[in-house]
Amino acid sequence: xxxxxxxxxxxxxxxxLINDRRYRGYTIQVVxxxxxxxxxxxxxxxxxENLSRLGKDFNFDFLWKRAGYDIPQVLIPYTADxxxxxxxxVGLLNTLLxxxxxxxxATIIGVTAGVLRxxxxxxxxxxxxxxxxxxxxxxxxLWILVVYAVFTESLPAPRAYSGADPAAHxxxxxxxxxTNRYTAIPTLNLLHSHGSLNIGWGVTINWAxxxxxxxxxxxxxxxxxLGRWARARQNLTxxxxxxxxxxxxLFVLPLVALWLYFGxxxxxxxxxxxxxxxxxxxxxxLVALWLALSLYTGAFIAEIVRAGVLAVSKGxxxxxxxxxxxxxxxxxxxxxxxxxxxxIPPLISQFLNLTKNSSLAIATGYMDLKAxxxxxTLNQTGRELESMVLMMGIYxxxxxxxxxxxxxxxxxVRLRER
Amino acid sequence: MKLAILFGTATAAALLAGGAMxxxxxxxxxxxxxxxxxxxxxxxxxxxxxxxNWQGFDIAVCKAVAAAVLGDAxxxxxxxxxxxxxxxxxxxxxxxxxxRNSTVTFSRDTDLKLDFVAIxxxxxxxxxxxxxxxxxxxxxxxxxxxxxxxxxxxxxNLADYFRANNMKYQPVNIDSNAxxxxxxxxxxxxxxxxxASGLAAxxxxxxxxxxxxxxxxxxxxxxxxxxxxxxxxxWGDIVRWTFFALVAAEEYGITSANLDEQANTSQNPEVQRLxxxxxxxxKMIGLDAEWxxxxxxxxxxxxxxxxATIGEATPIKLARGLNAQWTQGGLMYAPPxx
Numbered sequence: 001x002x003x004x005x006x007x008x009x010x011x012x013x014x015x016x017l018i019n020d021r022r023y024r025g026y027t028i029q030v031v032x033x034x035x036x037x038x039x040x041x042x043x044x045x046x047x048x049e050n051l052s053r054l055g056k057d058f059n060f061d062f063l064w065k066r067a068g069y070d071i072p073q074v075l076i077p078y079t080a081d082x083x084x085x086x087x088x089x090v091g092l093l094n095t096l097l098x099x100x101x102x103x104x105x106a107t108i109i110g111v112t113a114g115v116l117r118x119x120x121x122x123x124x125x126x127x128x129x130x131x132x133x134x135x136x137x138x139x140x141x142l143w144i145l146v147v148y149a150v151f152t153e154s155l156p157a158p159r160a161y162s163g164a165d166p167a168a169h170x171x172x173x174x175x176x177x178x179t180n181r182y183t184a185i186p187t188l189n190l191l192h193s194h195g196s197l198n199i200g201w202g203v204t205i206n207w208a209x210x211x212x213x214x215x216x217x218x219x220x221x222x223x224x225x226l227g228r229w230a231r232a233r234q235n236l237t238x239x240x241x242x243x244x245x246x247x248x249x250l251f252v253l254p255l256v257a258l259w260l261y262f263g264x265x266x267x268x269x270x271x272x273x274x275x276x277x278x279x280x281x282x283x284x285x286l287v288a289l290w291l292a293l294s295l296y297t298g299a300f301i302a303e304i305v306r307a308g309v310l311a312v313s314k315g316x317x318x319x320x321x322x323x324x325x326x327x328x329x330x331x332x333x334x335x336x337x338x339x340x341x342x343x344i345p346p347l348i349s350q351f352l353n354l355t356k357n358s359s360l361a362i363a364t365g366y367m368d369l370k371a372x373x374x375x376x377t378l379n380q381t382g383r384e385l386e387s388m389v390l391m392m393g394i395y396x397x398x399x400x401x402x403x404x405x406x407x408x409x410x411x412x413v414r415l416r417e418r
Numbered sequence: 419m420k421l422a423i424l425f426g427t428a429t430a431a432a433l434l435a436g437g438a439m440x441x442x443x444x445x446x447x448x449x450x451x452x453x454x455x456x457x458x459x460x461x462x463x464x465x466x467x468x469x470x471n472w473q474g475f476d477i478a479v480c481k482a483v484a485a486a487v488l489g490d491a492x493x494x495x496x497x498x499x500x501x502x503x504x505x506x507x508x509x510x511x512x513x514x515x516x517x518r519n520s521t522v523t524f525s526r527d528t529d530l531k532l533d534f535v536a537i538x539x540x541x542x543x544x545x546x547x548x549x550x551x552x553x554x555x556x557x558x559x560x561x562x563x564x565x566x567x568x569x570x571x572x573x574x575n576l577a578d579y580f581r582a583n584n585m586k587y588q589p590v591n592i593d594s595n596a597x598x599x600x601x602x603x604x605x606x607x608x609x610x611x612x613x614a615s616g617l618a619a620x621x622x623x624x625x626x627x628x629x630x631x632x633x634x635x636x637x638x639x640x641x642x643x644x645x646x647x648x649x650x651x652x653w654g655d656i657v658r659w660t661f662f663a664l665v666a667a668e669e670y671g672i673t674s675a676n677l678d679e680q681a682n683t684s685q686n687p688e689v690q691r692l693x694x695x696x697x698x699x700x701k702m703i704g705l706d707a708e709w710x711x712x713x714x715x716x717x718x719x720x721x722x723x724x725x726a727t728i729g730e731a732t733p734i735k736l737a738r739g740l741n742a743q744w745t746q747g748g749l750m751y752a753p754p755x756x
Contacts, residue, residue: 054531054647054648054649055531056531068574068577070589072590080574080577080578152600152601152604153604157605159605180606181606274563277561362593365590365593371568376573379502379568379569380525380569381529382526382529382530
């Protein structure tokens with residue numbers, strides 16, 4: 001159809017790499033890439049050269065040597081006889097623990113504060129503004145130190161619980177003791193134990209725990225199947241069958257059966273010598289770090305949530321009110337699901353921040369990855385470079401895992417155009 | 419072409435940096451300043467006073483070396499280092515000498531490529547507890563919570579001691595002495611453990627020092643030494659013999675008060691050699707004849723330094739003990755100056 005001739009490509013000449021706009025972009029990229037690689041090569045070569053000049057080598061053998069130090073809080077069995085590698089894993093698990101706990105509570109705090117900041121109630125909205133501005137504008141390290149100092153200075157020492165007329169009393173039916181070192185909480189103990197499963201690396205899981213988890217998962221699956229059946233039935237007949245008694249039975253009966261089979265008793269912490277024993281002592285280092293991280297990141301999340309909510313067109317909530325939905329239901333059913341699309345991407349960054357910020361743990365003496373591998377191990381073995389490289393690699397992998405998991409979630413809630 | 423220039427410059431820079439590191443003496447002289455790694459603050463050993471001037475037992479070593487090498491005891495830049503950063507600061511060249519309550523150990527000497535040139539304080543790890551606890555021996559600490567500075571040899575000794583005695587404990591890991599002090603006073607730990615000298619120094623800073631006792635058990639050997647980088651042997655010699663000069667001065671009765679008189683009138687050949695009247699020992703280590711004289715003049719001899727900073731007359735109240743002269747039943751022993 002076209003009458004005009006398409007101009008033929010001029011033959012390629014080397015000068016076109018610089019003069020021709022079509023090729024110039026590639027030229028610049030290739031040159032920059034070579035320069036960056038050269039700089040990296042020089043940096044690494046220089047480091048190796050300097051290390052060998054100092055008579056140091058680069059190897060990771062130290063990871064298999066005896067660590068020799070104790071760690072207050074361990075999630076897998078660990079003693080001073082364990083290797084530096086195991087100490088690093090213990091630290092990593094501690095990092096993960098505080099990161100997971102922190103992300104959950106920070107999200108809860110952030111969503112609540114973000115929504116309440118938009119509240120029509122003047123006092124509530126102002127209080128939330130104060131919270132957000134206070135935590136956003138003061139460095140995290142200070143908050144960690146403040147929270148930890150409050151725990152240390154204001155709570156009684158375990159000794160205060162001793163004697164016939166103790167200075168401090170346990171709370172909640174004499175089951176929980178708050179001290180300036182830890183919170184002693186009761187644990188559950190099996191009356192008839194049936195051994196435990198060894199999953200390697202000295203980690204064992206009690207069969208009873210496994211049984212409880214399996215039963216719980218099965219009950220949830222059955223509950224879902226029941227819901228599906230009820231919906232199909234409703235579609236067919238228009239009447240939704242009553243399912244809640246069956247659901248309740250699904251959850252209650254097997255758990256009661258397990259309880260009867262294994263038998264459970266509550267072990268209360270009691271003061272033995274210097275410290276509480278019997279229950280579990282949750283260290284203040286963990287609680288303070290967790291609290292400070294949650295409140296700090298929560299303030300940022302609150303702003304993200306506020307932005308997300310404001311991004312949803314006003315017509316959406318007006319339409320929802322017109323349908324007769326309450327404010328609360330409008331927020332949870334109409335506005336927040338749409339706001340999620342705006343909220344999730346920046347939320348990923350906040351989760352990453354929280355995880356990385358947990359490396360400030362040493363301020364409270366919480367033994368995370370930075371304090372074990374990057375602290376005591378580094379110091380005792382003198383392997384600064386190796387420890388740092390390893391630690392950076394671990395944090396990098398951790399961050400990548402978190403962001404890819406969150407990106408998957410983001411892909412699910414993203415606006416689908418049909 | 420440009421790449422070649424880049425690499426050429428880089429290699430030259432690397433070679434220059436490497437060459438400069440090997441001769442610390444020339445480096446310090448060219449700089450006109452000694453970089454001395456010290457504690458971030460341990461009263462008696464190394465801490466800034468009310469006027470911001472660093473004072474203490476370890477500081478005296480820095481001053482003596484600066485006086486010997488540069489001729490001026492005030493030409494020192496004090497670089498505060500924590501238990502975590504001290505050895506990196508030394509091996510990276512940030513400091514020329516490390517005078518910071520560091521225990522000599524095999525792996526630090528060999529694997530970390532440090533040279534511990536002179537032990538300036540023979541110490542051992544102890545425990546401090548509040549008197550109200552009613553504990554009189556470390557053997558009664560089963561189940562106790564213990565504050566411990568992380569990354570120190572004391573952390574390892576603590577683990578070993580409790581295991582050897584079949585006792586349990588809860589560590590509270592802290593980063594610095596100041597933090598340990600605060601946690602201990604708040605009752606977040608039952609006992610505080612570090613070198614006995616450090617405990618004494620910490621206790622001296624308390625409002626009520628008498629409410630706390632240092633338990634009699636000393637659970638380790640902690641020879642605290644001055645360290646330099648491995649490989650620059652002449653610099654190591656300078657620091658080592660500067661310290662020995664202080665020890666020898668005490669042995670021969672040379673004090674900051676009678677220094678000049680001794681230098682002019684002493685008939686003791688050892689004193690004459692030490693103070694540079696005969697033999698010119700300084701030349702053998704690249705210094706002038708009066709290097710030792712200046713080192714002694716900086717803060718006095720070893721005994722004077724001890725008494726002025728951590729001795730019984732100071733709030734720290736440390737007895738000479740193992741750190742007395744060998745002639746007084748201690749371990750302080752300077753090899754002959756000849």
